[in-house]
Amino acid sequence: MNTLENKKSENNNPFRQTKFTRSSNSQKIRNSFSQFSQEELAAKKEIVSIAGRLLRIRNFGNLLFADLADQAGIIQLKVGKNKDFAELGIGDIIGVKGVICKTDKGELSVEVQEFVLLSKCLRSLPDIHYGFNDTEERFRKRYLDFLINAEKKDILVVRHQVIQSIRHWLDQKEFVEIETPILVSEASGAQAKPFVTHHNKLHRDFYLRIATEIPLKKLLVGGFEKVYEIGRIFRNEGIDARHNPEFTTIEIYQTYENAEYMMNLTEELFHYLAAKVLKREEFAFNSHPVNLVQSFRRLAMVDAIKEYAGIDFTQINDLTAALEMAAQHNLKLAKFQKTIGQIILAFFEEYVEKKLIQPTFIYDYPVEVSPLAKSKPENEKIADRFELYIGGLEFANGYSELNDPIEQKKRFAEQARQKALGNEEIASFDKEFIEALEYGMPPAGGLGIGIDRLIMLFTGQNSIKEVIAFPQLRSKEKVSENFE
Incomplete structure (x- = not known):
């Protein structure tokens, strides 16, 4: 280490440093010593070893002040x-040994006795006050975003x-987390390309899984x-504020339960995370x-359309009338x-979805758009299915x-027909799954929650990019690298 008494540089190569032993960090120092006065800290003579990156250096005559992050x-x-x-320089990573003190202005500090350069910053960091001018560049160089925007790191x-x-909560309920393949022979379990x-x-070709x-x-x-998995999902879809080609979900399955049980489980989990975490x-x-x-609202899909769009699909019993209604509302199909x-789903997505601000369960989906769900016993055209909407965005299914x-075989056959009509998001006809079902699967309830959107909600973010460490981005039109 360089001591303040020894002014001669040691000329060590900083990139050869392999270890620096720390006794504390910035938060521990603040938690343990903020309450003491300048005089009390001077009497304590508490010595610490810390390390971090220099973000600001200020020269005041015989004193230097620096921010270590x-x-x-x-x-x-x-x-x-x-x-x-x-x-x-700004951006250099150093190790410091010094005494905890307070300045005359009352700022808690570490008075440096020794320091060592652990890694040299060879490029200029973005200005810590003004940040990035280009938002796309901020996501492209996310490591710099985290350096100068601490609140982004907090997310x-x-x-x-x-x-x-979530894992702890499910463990308490005796669920078992099991990892399943990412490379799969059939792209099934959801509607996605x-x-x-x-x-x-x-x-042979494989697909990256679109669901677990x-x-x-x-x-x-x-x-x-009782099983679940928190894992990465891959869908070849567009990129916008709510979608990223790779994202994280949790899927939960419990035998001998149904959709209503999973709806209650969903609400319980959201209440738990909000109140306890x-x-x-x-x-x-x-x-x-x-x-x-508050308790989440529960609303059948046709009732939601009637409430928000004024259209009563309980009175529309044939396809011709439904198509005429779509034409009257300029709904492109x-x-x-x-x-x-x-058509019911199209009306819901166009006129209802964005208006569901407070937590709302929408249930009783058309069976045509729910190929893996049971029909309700009293109506084979209605799936025993729900989705949770908050702030106009879907959070759970x-x-x-x-x-x-x-x-299930009939449903897959119908999906294949839709694919032939141009629906690129139809899942594969999964023969292996049909064979597994032929051995007998107990009745069960299933639940999927998008983790990224959940974090968007809890951290108040409007873009999914903010809650993913390294979101996918469109390629630059021209890529140039400077190796000087």
């Missing part, structure tokens, strides 16, 4: 006039805490009764205050949407799982 926060360094320290800390708490990859040694549903339900066939009852989301303490169920292999 670590993962926990920022602490000020106080340095007597020192040539070697003055040669350090990922909340993400970690939420996921950790998959990514395709090729395995050279096996001489099918393998988790195979586990139910295998005798597991984040300790807040209301969140600002999409410019609206959202309350997660693709070829595969020429069914009553598809659940249903009573279809376990009839004959009916």
Whole structure:
């Protein structure tokens, strides 16, 4: 280490440093010593070793002041006039040994006795006050975003805490987390266009999974009764404020339960995370205050359309009337949407979805748009399915799982027909899943929740990019690299 008494530089290569032993960090220092006065700290002579990145250096005659940032926060360094320290630059990573003190202005600091350069910053950092002029560039160089915008880094800390708490909550309920394949032979379990990859040694194509549903339900066939997985999902879809081609979901399955049970489980989980983990009852989301303490509203899809759009689909019993209603409202329908169920969903998405601000369960989906869900016993055209909407955005999807292999085969055949009509998001005809169902799967309830959107809600973010460490971006038109 360079001492303040030894002004001669050691000329060590900083990139050869392998270790620096720390005794504390910025947050621990603030928590333990903020309450003491300048005189009390001078009497204590508390010595600490800390490390971090220099973000600001200020010269005041015989004193230098610098801001040292670590993962926990920022602490000020106080340095007597020192040539070697003055040669350090913004962005350099250093290790420091010094005494905890307070300046004459009352700022908690570490008075540096020794320091060592651990890594040299060879490029200029963005201005800590003005940040990035280009938002796209901020996401492209996310590591710099985290360096100069501590609140962005805090989002990922909340993400970690939420996921950790979900696991703990499910563990208490005796669920088992099981990892399922990412490379799959069939892209099934959801309606989405998959990514395709090729395995050279096996001489075959694979899909990146679009859902974890099918393998988790195979586990139910295998005798597991309460399973879940938190994992990465890949869908070859557009990129916008609410969608990223790779994202994280949790899927939960419990045998001998149904959609109503999973709806109750969903609400219980949201209440738990709000009250016990984040300790807040209301969140600002999409410019609206959202309350997660009150009971969530529950509304059938056709009732929601009647309430928000003034259209009563209980009085529309044939396809011709439904098509006329769509035409009257200038609702554009693709070829595969020429069914009553598809038209009902189209009206819901156009006129209702964005208006569901407070937590609302929409249930009783048309069976045509719910190929993996059981029909309700009293009406085979209605799926025993629900989705949770908050701030105009879908957060959860659940249903009573279809376990009839004959009916599931018919549903897959209908999906194949829709694909032929141009629906690119139709899942594969999964013969292996049909075979698994033929061995018998218990009745079960299933639930899927988008983790990224959940973090958007809890951190008040309007873009999914903010809650993913390294979101996918469109490529630059021209890429140039400077290796000088």
